[in-house]
Every structure is written in structure tokens, then in C-alpha cells.
Amino acid sequence: MSTFKYQWDLIHDPQSVLFAWLEDESEGEIKKLKGTYTVYVGDNIMTDKKVFINTIKTKKIYVKYEPAVGDTGKYINAKVVYRPVWSKTDISWPVTTWGKIDVNTKTYFGLDSLPEGRYMVLLKNRDDNVDTVNFYLRPKKYDFACSVCGRNLVLTGDELKQIFPNSEKINNPDVINAFNNAFRKSGFKTCNHFAHFLAQIKTESAGLTTTTEGSSYYLHRMLEVFRGNNGTKFWYNQSFLDDKKYLRFTAIRIYEKMDSAKFDYSVDSTDFETFTHKSTGSSIIVPKDYPSHSGHTTAFNGYKLTKGKGYYKAVTLSFQQKEDNGNRLLNAAYSGMNGNSSDTTMANAEGYKYRGRGFVQVTGKTNYLNAQNTCSSKFQLNYDFVNNPDLMKNDTIAVWASFAWFIKNIQISDLDTENPDVITYKVNAAGLEKESRRNNYNAIRQSIFKCNKP
């Protein structure tokens, strides 16, 4: 009895916030009816706190009560109380009394319409126990709407700019359209799905500023990034440094050790770093990072890394030498991977040819072929990426290729998770730049894609 009284008072007090789901409910305020009840909007079952996007205006709210075994009651009392967004007070249906609903019969409330707002369905059995189901209804306002909150999922240029503030690429209306069409054709359905995708490509494409994987590495960095790759085993050997083999792979911050001073790498471990190949376990010890060339003056004949530990001369490469070094580096790093040839000769190698492209870094011949096939089957776009990999340099095509890769490798239902790390490991098995991706995801979820629940 008290439960019912409590809610009744609230219903008639326009100053109070009726909806119990906004408050912390304590046990005992709501009594569990013995039978089973189900509340529907149309054919959709409502559960507590659900936000339901109502796509058909003529849908009604239904209740069905199935009594417990042994209960011979023929009916149950029911009422719906709602507060439309435009109203400051609650509306009750029936207005003052309770409706009488036959047991085991799906029965609707005779409301004229279901405006956007909060709804509470109350059910009272003959012992005066009352249960409630609370939910929120939103009409479907947009053609492409979040299935959780109803938000318009068509992105504007301004919204993309908010996500990718440093990108010039989204000034191109074709790129914006490609994003919107690709999201829809790929089956993205919620704010959360969008946030995962955008967070990943933001990291993969340096904030949507580049479509092509860089190939200019300094020694320290190349040893760190590719230590799990089979084609790089020969890098993790001291002769790679001592015999200056690295000069054919690095393209920036290059220093050549001068023979006049003996390089002693055992003296102080803090100035040196060891890199170990993941599968062979062999190691190389190299000076810990090299400064940029602007970090010292050329007047000094040779850069003195650390006193007493050898002298290094800055090496400057021509444009073509840099290209060739980057080419050799990626040919080694990606040889024999993802459908690429194991041959690393310039003429036959495929690592550089199928280096990361698109905004999600499609890498390797197999992935190029898959992206091509998915573009054709899902998007009805025919691009010969295998024979013309540079097609992905085009920003609009890069968008399509990125979605093609993504939906080939990740199920849309996987994107229901709210843990960005789960998706990070699907995009990048090593989890590289996990923090960056996580930060992107959190920022996007807190700004544009809050997935606003009332």
C-alpha cells in the first residue's frame, strides 16, 4: 500500500521529479509482482532505462501480465505516466483511475500519440503491490540515426573538423560525403561504433593528415618498430652497426661512426640501448637516439655523442638516397608478410610497394586485394589497388579503402564494446600507440558522440 501511495503522491506533485529511475531506488519501494509482466512499444520489449527510438508514429504501448501458477486473478491494474519534453508536469493515463487489463492478454494504452519524453508504466496487482518499468521514447527524426540515442549520424564538415582539427583533407566536400556514405554502407549504427572507427584512423593517419606510411626512419626507431618482423632479423646483430649497414636503411638523423675513435658501448648503459629481435632473440646495442642534425653545428667536425665513447659524423642524403633507403627498409620489414613476396631485391620486393596506405594503413598485398574486393562487393566501387596501389593517395579513395579494410577485419558488433583497447588490438596486433587511440576515443565520446541519453 505504501509503495502505491508514494508514487501516487509524486504523480500529483508537478514540482517533484516523478521518474524514479532518475533517483537511486532503495529496495522495498517497489514490490515485485508474483507474475511476469512485459511492456512493449509495438513489438519491442521495453526494459528499465532503455532509450527507444520510435520509428513508426502509430506504435502504441502495450502491457501483458502472466500470473504466477496458482494465481486465479483475472485482471491487473495498469497505468502509464509520462512527461513529454515540452511539458513541465507529468501526464497520467488513465487520468485519475487505473486501467483494468485482462491477464494473459497483450493490451495497449489508448494514448493518441507517443511524444518524446520519459515514460513509466505502473502495474498493480490485487495485493496493491506496484511494479514500474521506466524508459525513454524518442521519435526517429533522422534518416541515419544512432540506434541507441537517436542522434543524427550524418557528420558535418564542422564535426569532422572538431575531430581532426589539423586536417586540410576534410575541407573537401567529396571526402565528407565519402565518410558519410561509407559509414552507412558499412553498417555502422551507433555513436559508439563511430567513435571507435574515428579514434583508430586518427592515430593511423596522424590526425587525417596523411594517406601514406612514411619510410624515413632513424636507427633507434626502426629497431624499435620492426623487431617483431621476420624480414628484419639481420638488423639485430652488432655488425649491422659496426659495418655501417644501417646507412642503407635509415633516412633521417643519420650519423656515421668515425673509425678514428673506438666505439665502446659497454661503458655506460644509459647512453645506449639494446634492441632484441622478438623471434631470434639476437640483439644490437646502439647509441640511445640520435639528435637531429640541427642539434649541433657542422663547424664541429664530427658529432661527439658522449665524451669518450666515440665520434660520429652527420650524414646528409640526397632525396633519391632517402627514397632508396626507405624503400629498402620497408621491403625488409614487410617481406613475406600479408601476401608479399619474400624477395627483397628492389625489382621484386613488395614491402614498399604495398606499404601502409589509406587512413587506416592498409598494408601488404593481401590486404590491398581484400580492400579492392570489399570496395567492389560492399560499395560498388572498382579500384585496382593491387596493380595501382597509389590510387589510395587520393583522399576520397583513401576513405573507402579504410572502411573496406576495417569491415573486412572487424565486425560491426565488435564495436559495441566501450573499451577502446579491444579494438586497438584488432587494428594493430602489437597495440602500438594504444594510449593515443584511447585518448582519441575518450575525447570523441565526450564531445560529438556522447550518445546522449536523457
Ligand SMILES: [Zn+2]
Ligand atoms: Zn548515440
